[in-house]
Amino acid sequence: MTIGELLGLLAGLSGILFVITSMLAMGLSLTVPMITQPLRNVRLVLLTLLANFVLVPLLAYLVLLIIPLEEPLEIGLIILACAAGAPFLPKLVQGANGDIALGVGLMVLLMVVTIFYMPLVLPFLLSGVEVNPWDIAQSLIVLMLIPLAIGLLIKSHAPDSADHWQPVMNKVSSVALLFLLVVALGLNLSNIIGFIGTRGILALLLFIVGGLVIGLIFGGRDPAVRNVMTLATPMRNISAAIVVTAQNFSGTDTLPFVLVGGILLLLVLLPAGRILGSRAAATTG
Numbered sequence: 161m162t163i164g165e166l167l168g169l170l171a172g173l174s175g176i177l178f179v180i181t182s183m184l185a186m187g188l189s190l191t192v193p194m195i196t197q198p199l200r201n202v203r204l205v206l207l208t209l210l211a212n213f214v215l216v217p218l219l220a221y222l223v224l225l226i227i228p229l230e231e232p233l234e235i236g237l238i239i240l241a242c243a244a245g246a247p248f249l250p251k252l253v254q255g256a257n258g259d260i261a262l263g264v265g266l267m268v269l270l271m272v273v274t275i276f277y278m279p280l281v282l283p284f285l286l287s288g289v290e291v292n293p294w295d296i297a298q299s300l301i302v303l304m305l306i307p308l309a310i311g312l313l314i315k316s317h318a319p320d321s322a323d324h325w326q327p328v329m330n331k332v333s334s335v336a337l338l339f340l341l342v343v344a345l346g347l348n349l350s351n352i353i354g355f356i357g358t359r360g361i362l363a364l365l366l367f368i369v370g371g372l373v374i375g376l377i378f379g380g381r382d383p384a385v386r387n388v389m390t391l392a393t394p395m396r397n398i399s400a401a402i403v404v405t406a407q408n409f410s411g412t413d414t415l416p417f418v419l420v421g422g423i424l425l426l427l428v429l430l431p432a433g434r435i436l437g438s439r440a441a442a443t444t445g
Contacts, residue, residue, distance in 0.1 A: 178336035187311015236417035245271025256433035258387035398422035
């Protein structure tokens with residue numbers, strides 16, 4: 161095994177560790193009513209679905225009209241645009257001082273819709289694409305829903321234990337995320353540089369900024385809600401995008417482009433979340 165292969169394996173394991181521990185941490189700090197209560201706001205739910213499953217895919221097409229890309233990269237951007245419900249969302253919301261319960265609730269909502277949305281929509285958008293909903297669902301259920309459910313169960317039956325382990329899981333997830341970012345950035349640096357010449361990086365950045373703007377507009381006046389919407393809209397479900405890409409476009413530049421997109425999303429949205437959180441604190445302070 162080469163050093164690169166070892167680092168790739170460690171990056172994959174750290175990604176899994178981040179998702180599991182962050183979901184556990186969220187479950188240990190919340191209750192089911194806290195998560196479901198924001199979803200009773202029909203207007204907010206409809207705006208979230210509209211932003212993520214109508215406007216973001218339209219944004220991808222607009223970006224491709226402005227910045228034409230090679231076909232593999234176009235396909236990657238469209239797949240990213242159709243995949244919502246990222247496990248990174250609650251972590252971003254936490255950094256932005258947003259409504260964490262709302263962030264978790266929207267993450268679950270978007271993730272479930274994505275499982276059914278991608279198999280229905282992608283074959284119409286991309287000829288020759290076949291998507292098995294179960295292939296997308298199984299990893300999301302195992303890595304996200306089950307740890308979240310375990311955390312919620314512990315919180316409801318053993319709140320003292322939940323209060324003890326929640327900060328531990330939170331710290332582990334932060335360290336795992338930092339390691340993942342550093343290693344993934346190092347391993348994909350050549351891809352990032354290579355895509356600069358294809359204008360792929362510029363297209364991704366425009367796509368991310370456009371998603372931020374859509375989320376900000378739809379977020380309303382409450383900073384805690386607005387920050388969640390601002391981050392939830394551009395953040396894409398890289399796990400679901402990778403599953404679809406690996407099944408249909410292996411051996412092309414589509415998969416590396418999706419991976420680079422995931423890295424850029426975090427590099428842009430993590431500091432963006434911090435800025436939103438600072439502004440929200442200054443407004444309420």
